[in-house]
Amino acid sequence: MKESALLSQTTEYALRAMSCLxxxxxxxxxxxxLAEVTHVPMNYLAKVLQLLAKSELxxxxxxxxxxxxxxxxASEISLMDVINAIDPIDRIKSCPLKLExxxxxxxxxxxxxxxxxxxxxxxxxxxSLADMFAEDPSIRPLCSAEMTTKVNLTFGQSD
Amino acid sequence: MKESALLSQTTEYALRAMSCLxxxxxxxxxxxxLAEVTHVPMNYLAKVLQLLAKSELxxxxxxxxxxxxxxxxASEISLMDVINAIDPIDRIKSCPLKLExxxxxxxxxxxxxxxxxxxxxxxxxxxSLADMFAEDPSIRPLCSAEMTTKVNLTFGQSD
DNA sequence: ATGAATCAAGATATCTGTGTCTGATGATTA
DNA sequence: TAATCATCAGACACAGATATCTTGATTCAT
Numbered sequence: 001m002k003e004s005a006l007l008s009q010t011t012e013y014a015l016r017a018m019s020c021l022x023x024x025x026x027x028x029x030x031x032x033x034l035a036e037v038t039h040v041p042m043n044y045l046a047k048v049l050q051l052l053a054k055s056e057l058x059x060x061x062x063x064x065x066x067x068x069x070x071x072x073x074a075s076e077i078s079l080m081d082v083i084n085a086i087d088p089i090d091r092i093k094s095c096p097l098k099l100e101x102x103x104x105x106x107x108x109x110x111x112x113x114x115x116x117x118x119x120x121x122x123x124x125x126x127x128s129l130a131d132m133f134a135e136d137p138s139i140r141p142l143c144s145a146e147m148t149t150k151v152n153l154t155f156g157q158s159d
Numbered sequence: 160m161k162e163s164a165l166l167s168q169t170t171e172y173a174l175r176a177m178s179c180l181x182x183x184x185x186x187x188x189x190x191x192x193l194a195e196v197t198h199v200p201m202n203y204l205a206k207v208l209q210l211l212a213k214s215e216l217x218x219x220x221x222x223x224x225x226x227x228x229x230x231x232x233a234s235e236i237s238l239m240d241v242i243n244a245i246d247p248i249d250r251i252k253s254c255p256l257k258l259e260x261x262x263x264x265x266x267x268x269x270x271x272x273x274x275x276x277x278x279x280x281x282x283x284x285x286x287s288l289a290d291m292f293a294e295d296p297s298i299r300p301l302c303s304a305e306m307t308t309k310v311n312l313t314f315g316q317s318d
Numbered sequence: 319a320t321g322a323a324t325c326a327a328g329a330t331a332t333c334t335g336t337g338t339c340t341g342a343t344g345a346t347t348a
Numbered sequence: 349t350a351a352t353c354a355t356c357a358g359a360c361a362c363a364g365a366t367a368t369c370t371t372g373a374t375t376c377a378t
Binding site: 001079086107109 | 210249271286
């Protein structure tokens, strides 16, 4: 079959947009700008941003000069927060076969699958948007130069 | 949006079927029997088994008394082998935005997503089908009693 | 106030994963 | 050989994720 990504395409888009917003806190960034930098189809990104806004991770402001901005600081938003806003990773709470006769316990197979899901969730819980700026400063989230130059051009910020 | 499982439905089905086959090596188990025990729609399971057969994890035998059996011993088949036969977990090899200007390196975001994918793969690589029988013997893969009794009834094996 | 910019919301289109069905091929039994 | 069982192979149907488009509502600048 086809390769399957760990996260859905929509979630990937959301993470890109959030990374971008984290890069310039307190600035209002329009959907069009985000779409260009993140290379996401604009009309679709608009939908994704609406979801993020509904989850109260970001706030949208209409009108001229409008756009989106983070609701909390980048260090207080984990990757898992973003993932949860779009496609939560589901834990296996009860036997998927709907068999009753093992009191609450998962079978070895599903116990291990659930453990893997938990590990993933814990990993993403432990990474904040801010963490992604804390390394080699020559490489920015969403691929350094592209983003850095585009953004600087657009907003006239000096580095 | 909707909850999204770590593995696709099809992969889940494949893991169930493989667990079942691992439980009775050297027996030929028909699609109908597997479907009943694993609670998977029979016609669809038939497709999944064909995929597993094409990947040479199992071999099908036609005709009266036919069915499927493992090609290797359960201890030599990892969960990842099964997953790879259906929907491989894809690593992020290059920038999904298709930006060229960072020589081979992933940006912090995708580097972390890829690390998570690698960790998952390593986890599933380290678990064999046989491992799932090595614990509390009262709980079998695919939910103990159900499978145990059904199987014993069907094949008349004593415990 | 008027017009332009921008988000909000809903309808619609497309593609892929999931699931069903039918006929063909091969194996067993009698 | 004939009949039956079960996999094999392909076509078809459906639903949900992805993507597009249109219209309305809000904000800003003039």
